[in-house]
Amino acid sequence: MTDYVPIRARLMVTTEESPGLATLHLKVQSETPFTFQFGQFNMLSMFGIGEIPISIMGWQDGLLMHTIRAVGRVSTAMIGMQKDQELGLRGPFGKGWPLEKFEGRDLVFITAGLGCAPVVAAINYAVAHRNRYRRIVILQGVKHHNDLLWQPKYDAWRTMGDCQVLLAASEESKRKHHWKLGLVTALLDDAEFDPRHCAVMICGPEIMMLAAMPFLQKHQVRDEDIYLSMERNFQCGMGACGHCQIGPHFVCRDGPVFHYPDVKPWLGVKGF
Amino acid sequence: MEKGFLPRENLSQLHAVLCQQGYKVIGPQVKDGAIVFDGLRDIADLPWGIVEHTEAGAYRLEDTGDNRCFAWNNGPQGLKPWLFKSQQTVWRGEATSDGIRFKSEQPSPQPLAFIGIRSCDISALYLQDKHFMHSAYADPWYTAQRKQLCLIAVNCSRSNDTCFCESTGDGVEATYGYDILLDELDDGYLVDVKSERGRAITAALPLQPGSQQHHKQAQRQLKNARHQQRVMPDAEQLLKLLEHLNDKHWQDIAERCLACGNCTLTCPTCFCSKQEAEVEPVSGEHHQVRYWDSCFSEKHGYIAGMQLRGDVSQRYRQWMTHKLATWQAQYDRSGCVGCGRCISWCPAAIDIVAEANLILGDDHD
Incomplete structure (x- = not known):
């Protein structure tokens, strides 16, 4: 845990997931163990360039994983890093998915867009602790079939017991095996889970979250069983800089994972 | 405690005592056509005779020629820039042959005594305390300087056209958060002390007992200041x-x-x-x-x-x-x-x- 001053993280391996999108495997240079919750984020900095918030993808073989898309100067520099190069790390910040609270329930993951790391990290956790949860339902929407990252993982999850994987492509004209055409929300009618004993975790554009709500209501999912991972401008990660506010909430501190009833009044209100 | 009275000719002793006790004295002065808080070298630099007239989109100073130095209400800034600085290095990184070395930026607070702070600014200070100091991650630079503040507040004797502290509950009279509170009167200052820090200062001043006349004038001034044009909804x-x-x-x-x-x-x-x-x-x-x-x-x-x-x-x-x-x-x-x-x-x-x-x-x- 480091808040004001970064600690060093050394790049061990970069995995290119798709053009302009890569997973960095980082060795955290810290004497104390780096502990975190899935759904939390770190502030990562490139020397001389800047600092950005990146959600935590996971932990594997003693290395911290961050999946980064090249959007601006800092993220572009990060995915171009050489092995053994260092970046600065502050974090972890915010609240993650309360996965322990969900034990004994069906888990429903709804994501849309490219590389929704916070949800994939939570799926990995649920799969690794399979006996703690009942059914796992994964709904993922992308524009094109090829946009789906970690395809082998989805294939593996599909063949796992009591796990349903539903995929949708919104900008394809031909349907592929295991895929539907359309938006992720259209998959909800095919999802099989117990609405009275479930936890729904959603990550992606807010417009998708809004569109998913009527479907969830139709399936009699209660608001209090829904959790959302929100995105806003983070400058500090500590609830101080003011940029990330949605109504009364500081997303970096009170989120980024929110209990749906807490943000419901603000969701989809333009300008907040 | 009974309020004391400091004759106007002894105001310079307040400045002297603050300096003797190791404070850098920050006081209101006229700069670039506005009341600005800055290092106060001499009591003579206070805005003697100055009042400001404000309205929406306007701020003008007037020299009335009277013998008061706190007859104005406020300038463009209060305490905020002294605690939450407009520019603050938060960390530094140095590239070495062994990788990046990250360094923290140590706070460098100094004992600051502010003369002339108003009730609204004390309320604002307490709000900023909540945000910067009493949060999960206390801001080290804010917190360090906050602990070294001595606040000598002044009650407003008039209100400007843009003042509405009565309706927000933050004025015109300072009721908390100060070390010493002054009411500026025709011939001097009623002096109220709130803290140990304040008592250490007033103990070194040639205070006289405040008279009934002094208290009456202070009350009249507050009553006058309570007449404000704007009312913020509750x-x-x-x-x-x-x-x-x-x-x-x-x-x-x-x-x-x-x-x-x-x-x-x-x-x-x-x-x-x-x-x-x-x-x-x-x-x-x-x-x-x-x-x-x-x-x-x-x-x-x-x-x-x-x-x-x-x-x-x-x-x-x-x-x-x-x-x-x-x-x-x-x-x-x-x-x-x-x-x-x-x-x-x-x-x-x-x-x-x-x-x-x-x-x-x-x-x-």
Whole structure:
């Protein structure tokens, strides 16, 4: 845990997931163990360039994983890093998915867009602790079939017991095996889970979250069983800089994972 | 404790005692046509005879020639720039052959004594304390300087056209948060002490007992100052702003608003900041620097290729609904202390009190 001053993280391996999108495997240079919750984020900095918030993808073989898309100067520099190069790390910040609270329930993951790391990290956790949860339902929407990252993982999850994987492509004209055409929300009618004993975790554009709500209501999912991972401008990660506010909430501190009833009044209100 | 009286000719001793006790004295002075808090070398540099006249979009000083130095109400800034600095390095990085070496930026506080702070500014200070000091991550620079403040407050003897602290509950009389409180009278100052720090100072002053006449004059002045033109709706009413998010009036304000951010810069409670990476050209060090930012700036609501608040109407709405309504959920009260700075320093003469009342419209009795 480091808040004001970064600690060093050394790049061990970069995995290119798709053009302009890569997973960095980082060795955290810290004497104390780096502990975190899935759904939390770190502030990562490139020397001389800047600092950005990146959600935590996971932990594997003693290395911290961050999946980064090249959007601006800092993220572009990060995915171009050489092995053994260092970046600065502050974090972890915010609240993650309360996965322990969900034990004994069906888990429903709804994501849309490219590389929704916070949800994939939570799926990995649920799969690794399979006996703690009942059914796992994964709904993922992308524009094109090829946009789906970690395809082998989805294939593996599909063949796992009591796990349903539903995929949708919104900008394809031909349907592929295991895929539907359309938006992720259209998959909800095919999802099989117990609405009275479930936890729904959603990550992606807010417009998708809004569109998913009527479907969830139709399936009699209660608001209090829904959790959302929100995105806003983070400058500090500590609830101080003011940029990330949605109504009364500081997303970096009170989120980024929110209990749906807490943000419901603000969701989809333009300008907040 | 009984209030003492300090004759005007002894005011310089207050300055001398503060200096003797190791404080750097910060006091009001006339600079660039405004009342500005800065290092005070001599009591003679106080704004003797000066009052200011404010209205929406206007701030003018007048030299009345009288013998008072605290007859004004406020200038563009209160205590905020001294604690939450407009520019603060938050960490530094040095590239070495062994990788990056990150260094913390140590606070460098000094004992500061402010003369002439007003009740509204003390309220603002306590709000900033909640945000910067009593949060999960206490700001080390704010906290260190906050602990070394000596506040010598002054009750307002008049109010300006833009003052509305009576309706926000933050004035005109200071009731907490100060070390010493003065009422400026015709022939001197009534002196009230609140803290041990304050007592250490007043013990060294040639105080006389305050007379009944002195107390009467102080009360008369406060009564006079309580006459204020603007009335901010109460906290409960202000929450109803959130029921008016789609009001067309936001667009009307946006047609006048320049999105310059003057309101947020002069606001004593606004706390937004941004961070920039700067490379020091000689040492090659990375300096991560925090600057004041404003919810009116274009990048404030930017996320990965998208601007959440593209329209100025959305930015003004964010500012006002945060300041007056959602702030209440964050810090148990509205974020407005009624100082009126955002009104007088707005180049487009936008008046937050008038706009809030207009938006609340019929809801507001």
